[in-house]
Amino acid sequence: MSSVGNTDPLVAWPGPRTGPTAGRLSLAQCGRAFLRHSSPRIIAAALVAALAARAAVGGWGWQDALAPAFVVATEPVTEWLIHVYILHATRVRVGRRSFQPLAAPEHRAHHEAPTDLRWVFIPTNALLAFLPTIAVLMFAYASVAHALVGGALLGEWLTALVAAYAILSGYEWCHFLIHTPYRPRRWYFKLIWRNHRLHHYKNEHFWFGVTTHLGDVVLHTNPQQSDVPRSPTARSLDDGREHTRPPAAAA
Secondary structure, three states, X not given: OHHHOOOOOOOOOOOOOXXXXXXXXXXXXXXXXXXXXXXXXXXHHHHHHHHHHHHHHOOOOHHHHHHHHHHHHHHHHHHHHHHHHHHOOOOEXXXXXXXXXXXXXXXXXXXXXXXXXXXXXXXXXXXXXXXXXHHHHHHHHHHHHHHHHOOOHHHHHHHHHHHXXXXXXXXXXXXXXXXXXXXXXXXXXXXXXXXXXXXXXXXXXXXXXXXXXXXXXXXXXXXXHHHOOOOOOOOOOOOOOOOOOOOOOOO
């Protein structure tokens, strides 16, 4: 692909990029393009609101660190589980109706056209469901931590929520950046950049991590790429069923 130079042919796609970030970009240009999309702005608004609420509540204590530490420690496996069992989920038929998780149709479109930046982001309808779900989960984590070590439950919950929304924002940014023509310079981003492109262009059954490869290491989906055959369904996620492409995502 001309826009990424001497890229490993196993992970590069020769087709043209489409969307507002077509062409070779700097990191600053990628950042400006990123903020033009609705998903990063919604997550940022939720993060700012959580930060403001935590600052207003006050009463900081060492107990605040427990729930966020748990969230950060489990994030690699959480990211892996979401990718495998939600984003790659197939339709489940119940009677005459079939169902699939939120964001699964858009993720299928993303695999079909990885260079089309419209499909990179979490869909707005899914995001509006995920954000309150995350808030409920963080309250559960904080409640367990509070029961174990005490402290101020409200503050501990809000601290955990700030951490979770910050992680979600980082996920969107990493995923977006991987799919732009921006070339990684640091070793860590080179690692996740290469692994994610192997997931898209070589075999969709491996390399599920986006912000980290640790979930793949723990769950044995981080093999040497030379040991993995090229999958004919990496682009289609074909499961033998008919799929309907979702409507085009708004920028």
